[in-house]
Amino acid sequence: MLMQGQQAFENVDLGVKAVQGNSLSSLFQMSATETVEAGKAICWEGDAARHLFQITEGVVRLHRIIGDGRRVITAFHFAGDVVGSFLQGDFLFTAEAVTDCKIRRLSRKQFQEEIERSELLRPAYISLLCRETASAHDQLVLLSRKNAEERLCTFLMKLATRDGETLHQGLLEVPMSRQDIADYLGLTIETVSRSISKLAQRKIVIPDGRHNLRIVNLARLAQLSGNVDDFSDRTCHRGSVH
Amino acid sequence: MLMQGQQAFENVDLGVKAVQGNSLSSLFQMSATETVEAGKAICWEGDAARHLFQITEGVVRLHRIIGDGRRVITAFHFAGDVVGSFLQGDFLFTAEAVTDCKIRRLSRKQFQEEIERSELLRPAYISLLCRETASAHDQLVLLSRKNAEERLCTFLMKLATRDGETLHQGLLEVPMSRQDIADYLGLTIETVSRSISKLAQRKIVIPDGRHNLRIVNLARLAQLSGNVDDFSDRTCHRGSVH
DNA sequence: CGAGTTATTGACGAGAGTCAAACAACGTGG
DNA sequence: CCACGTTGTTTGACTCTCGTCAATAACTCG
Numbered sequence: 001m002l003m004q005g006q007q008a009f010e011n012v013d014l015g016v017k018a019v020q021g022n023s024l025s026s027l028f029q030m031s032a033t034e035t036v037e038a039g040k041a042i043c044w045e046g047d048a049a050r051h052l053f054q055i056t057e058g059v060v061r062l063h064r065i066i067g068d069g070r071r072v073i074t075a076f077h078f079a080g081d082v083v084g085s086f087l088q089g090d091f092l093f094t095a096e097a098v099t100d101c102k103i104r105r106l107s108r109k110q111f112q113e114e115i116e117r118s119e120l121l122r123p124a125y126i127s128l129l130c131r132e133t134a135s136a137h138d139q140l141v142l143l144s145r146k147n148a149e150e151r152l153c154t155f156l157m158k159l160a161t162r163d164g165e166t167l168h169q170g171l172l173e174v175p176m177s178r179q180d181i182a183d184y185l186g187l188t189i190e191t192v193s194r195s196i197s198k199l200a201q202r203k204i205v206i207p208d209g210r211h212n213l214r215i216v217n218l219a220r221l222a223q224l225s226g227n228v229d230d231f232s233d234r235t236c237h238r239g240s241v242h
Numbered sequence: 243m244l245m246q247g248q249q250a251f252e253n254v255d256l257g258v259k260a261v262q263g264n265s266l267s268s269l270f271q272m273s274a275t276e277t278v279e280a281g282k283a284i285c286w287e288g289d290a291a292r293h294l295f296q297i298t299e300g301v302v303r304l305h306r307i308i309g310d311g312r313r314v315i316t317a318f319h320f321a322g323d324v325v326g327s328f329l330q331g332d333f334l335f336t337a338e339a340v341t342d343c344k345i346r347r348l349s350r351k352q353f354q355e356e357i358e359r360s361e362l363l364r365p366a367y368i369s370l371l372c373r374e375t376a377s378a379h380d381q382l383v384l385l386s387r388k389n390a391e392e393r394l395c396t397f398l399m400k401l402a403t404r405d406g407e408t409l410h411q412g413l414l415e416v417p418m419s420r421q422d423i424a425d426y427l428g429l430t431i432e433t434v435s436r437s438i439s440k441l442a443q444r445k446i447v448i449p450d451g452r453h454n455l456r457i458v459n460l461a462r463l464a465q466l467s468g469n470v471d472d473f474s475d476r477t478c479h480r481g482s483v484h
Numbered sequence: 485c486g487a488g489t490t491a492t493t494g495a496c497g498a499g500a501g502t503c504a505a506a507c508a509a510c511g512t513g514g
Numbered sequence: 515c516c517a518c519g520t521t522g523t524t525t526g527a528c529t530c531t532c533g534t535c536a537a538t539a540a541c542t543c544g
Contacts, residue, residue, distance in 0.1 A: 064379070067468050070387040074379050086375040093379075122364075129371040133328040136378035137306070137316050137335070143385035144428035145312040148532070178491060186386035188533055193492055210491070210541065226309050390500070420523065430501055435524055452509065452522070 023124045024082055027114055028054040031104040042083070042095040042103065049087040051105045055079055058101030059175045062093040063183065073184040075135075076176065080164065084108075085128055099175045143186045150226035151185040152195040156205070157225050160215055170215040171208075178210075199224075265366045266324060269356055270296040273346040284325070284337040284345060291329040293347045297321055300343030301417045304335040305425065315426040317377075318418065322406065326350075327370055341417045385428045392468035393427040394437040398447070399467050402457055412457040413450075420452075441466075 033056060036042055042053060045064055060077045074093055077083055083095055087108070115125050142151055159165065160172050174181075182189045196213075199205045204221055206214040215221060275298060278284055284295060287306055302319045316335055319325055325337055329350070357367050384396055401407065402414050416423075424431045438455075441447045446463055448456040457463060 064383055066383055066387055072383045072386045074382050086372045088369060088372050088376075092376055116364075122358075126368065126371065127330060129368065129375065130328045130330050133371065133375045133378060134330075134334055136375055136382065140316050140378065140381055140385060141306055141308055141314045143382060144314045144425075145308055183386075189491075190493085190534085191532060194532090197492070431523080432502080432525085433500060436500095439524070 022080060023120060024128065025054065025080070027111060027121070028056075028082075028104040028106055031106055033102050033104055036097040036101040036103055038097050038100050040097050042097065042101075043091050045091050045094045047091050049084055049089065049091045049108060051107055052082060052084040052087075052111050053095070054082050054104045054106070056102045056104060058103075059098040060095050060101060060103075061098050061176065061180055061184075062095050064093050071183045072186075073180060074139075076180075076184065078162070078164065082128065085125070086132055098180065146226050148185075148187055148191050148195050149198065149224060151187065152181075152192060152199070153221050153225040154227065155181065155185060156213065156215070157218075157221055160218065160221075167215060170218070172213045172215050174211050174213055264322060265362060266370065267296060267322065269353060269363070270298075270324075270346040270348055273348055275344050275346055278339040278343040278345055280339050280342050282339050284339065284343075285333050287333050287336045289333050291326055291331065291333045291350060293349055294324055294326040294329075294353050295337070296324050296346045296348070298344045298346060300345075301340040302337055302343060302345075303340050303418065303422055303426075304337050306335050313425045314428075315422060316381075318422075318426065320404070320406065324370065327367070328374055340419075340422065388468050390427075390429055390433050390437050391440070391466060393429065394423075394434065394441070395463050395467040396469065397423065397427060398455070398457070399460075399463055402460065402463075409457060412460070414455045414457050416453050416455055 036058070038058075042060065043049070043051070055077055057079050060081075060083060061073050062075045062077070062083070063071050063073045065071055076098070077095075084091070115121050142154055146154065156172070156174075159174065160167060165172075176184075178189045178192050181187075182192045185192065187195075196205070196207060199221075200207055204215075204217045204224075206216060208214055278300070280300075284302065285291070285293070297319055299321050302323075302325060303315050304317045304319070304325070305313050305315045307313055318340070319337075326333070357363050384393055388396065398414070398416075401416065402409060407414075418426075420431045420434050423429075424434045427434065429437075438447070438449060441463075442449055446457075446459045446466075448458060450456055
C-alpha cells in the first residue's frame with residue numbers, strides 16, 4: 001500500500017533522502033511544494049478527490065473512521081510515494097502528516113490527461129495500481145491470520161527493509177506513535193507496547209526513546225514475522241511497508 | 243476485491259444470470275469456454291501469471307497460504323468478474339472453483355496489448371484496478387476493527403446486495419462452505435457457525451440447508467454490519483462482496 | 485522545571501480459538 | 515428409495531490471547 005512508488009525508483013542517494021527517479025514523479029515536478037505540519041490533514045475522507053499528492057519529505061498516514069469512532073490506518077506513505085492514485089470519486093481516507101511534511105499537489109484532471117497522453121507514464125501508473133492492490137492483500141493476510149507479535153515484526157521488518165531506508169548500526173526510526181501503529185496493525189496501543197517490550201526482553205530490538213529502535217537481530221525479526229520464506233527474496237521484492 | 247467488474251455492468255438480466263456488458267468482457271469473448279469442477283484450481287500462487295481469467299459462470303475463491311498452513315481467502319469472484327487483473331509477475335493467490343465454473347482465458351500479453359491499443363478499454367481497466375484496491379481497503383477495515391458478528395453481517399449484506407443477485411423472498415444462496423467464509427472473514431468455522439446461529443435465534447435470518455439463508459430483516463443486518471451509514475447509498479455503490 | 489501528553493505495566497475480563505462430541509446433509513450403492 | 519458412510523456443520527466446555535481499565539512512568543515542550 002505504500003512504498004508503492006519505490007520499487008521503480010532508481011534511488012540515487014543524494015545525501016538527504018532521495019525522492020526522484022520514479023517516472024510518475026516527473027508529473028509533480030512543476031507543482032509548488034507545500035508544507036504540512038505534523039498532525040495536520042492533507043485531505044478528508046468523503047471530500048471530492050480533486051487532487052493527488054506526492055510526498056517529497058516526511059511520513060503520512062491514511063485512515064478511515066468506522067461507526068463509533070474506531071480508526072483504521074490503511075497505509076503509511078513515505079517520501080516519493082503518491083497519495084490518491086487509486087481514487088475515482090471521493091477520498092476514501094483522510095490523509096494526515098505523521099511528521100512535518102513537504103508535499104506537491106496535482107489535479108486529478110491533469111494527472112489523468114498526462115497519463116493518457118504518455119506511453120511511458122501509463123505503464124508506470126498501472127504498475128503502481130497493481131502494487132497498491134498487492135500490498136493491500138499482504139495487509140489482509142496480516143490482519144486476517146497473524147497474532148500480535150507477528151504483526152509487529154512484519155511491520156518493523158517492512159519499515160527496516162523498505163527502499164530508501166538505511167539502518168546505521170541497526171538503528172531504525174519509527175516516526176509514528178504507538179496509537180498509529182496499533183490502528184495500522186488492528187491492535188490496541190497496550191498490545192503494541194507489550195509486544196515491543198517482549199521483543200526487547202528477548203534482545204531482538206532495543207528501544208531508544210519513543211521513536212527509535214535498534215534492530216539487534218533482523219533475521220530473528222523476519223522469522224517472527226510469520227512470512228513463509230522470511231527474509232529471503234520475498235521479503236525484499238514484495239516490499240512495501242504498506 | 244470482487245464484483246469489481248460489476249459496477250460497470252449494464253446487467254441486462256437475460257433470464258439466466260447476466261454476465262456481459264462490461265467492456266473488458268469483450269476481450270474474453272473470443273476465447274473458448276473452459277469448465278472447472280468445484281474444488282479444482284484455476285491457477286496457483288507462485289506460478290507465472292501468464293493468463294487472466296473471466297468467470298462466466300460460478301463462484302471462485304482466491305486464497306493465500308501463510309507459514310504453517312493458515313489460509314486466507316482474499317476474495318470471492320462471481321460471474322462477470324475478471325481474475326488476475328492486478329498481477330504483474332507471478333500469481334499472488336491460488337484461485338479455486340467454489341462451485342462448478344465456466345471460465346474464459348486470455349494471455350496477459352494479449353490483454354496488455356489490447357488495453358494499450360484501445361482508448362476505451364484502458365479507462366475500464368484502470369477503473370477496475372482502482373475498485374479492486376478500494377475493495378481491499380474495505381476488507382482491511384473489516385479485518386482490523388470488526389467483531390465476528392459485524393464481519394458476518396457485512397459479508398451477508400454484500401452477498402445479498404451485490405449486482406446480479408436477486409433475492410426471491412429474501413432467499414440468499416451462499417455457495418461457499420463455512421470454512422471458506424471463516425477464512426475470508428478471518429474467523430474460525432465454529433465462530434462463523436455460532437454467529438449464524440445467533441442471527442437465526444434473533445430471527446434476522448433463517449438458515450435453510452447449508453447453502454441457503456432466508457434474509458428476514460435486511461435492514462437489521464445492515465445495522466449490525468457496523469458500517470457507518472448502513473444500507474444507505476454507501477452500502478450500494480461501494481458495493482462488492484469482495 | 486513542570487504540565488501535558490504519550491507510553492508502559494499490571495490486574496482483570498471478554499470474545500474468539502481449540503478440542504471434542506453430536507448432529508445434519510449429501511452421495512453412493514444396494 | 516432407503517441404509518449407510520462420508521463430509522460438513524453445529525454445539526458445548528474449556529483455554530488463551532488480546533482488549534479494557536487504571537495506575538505509574540517516561541518523554542516533550544513551553
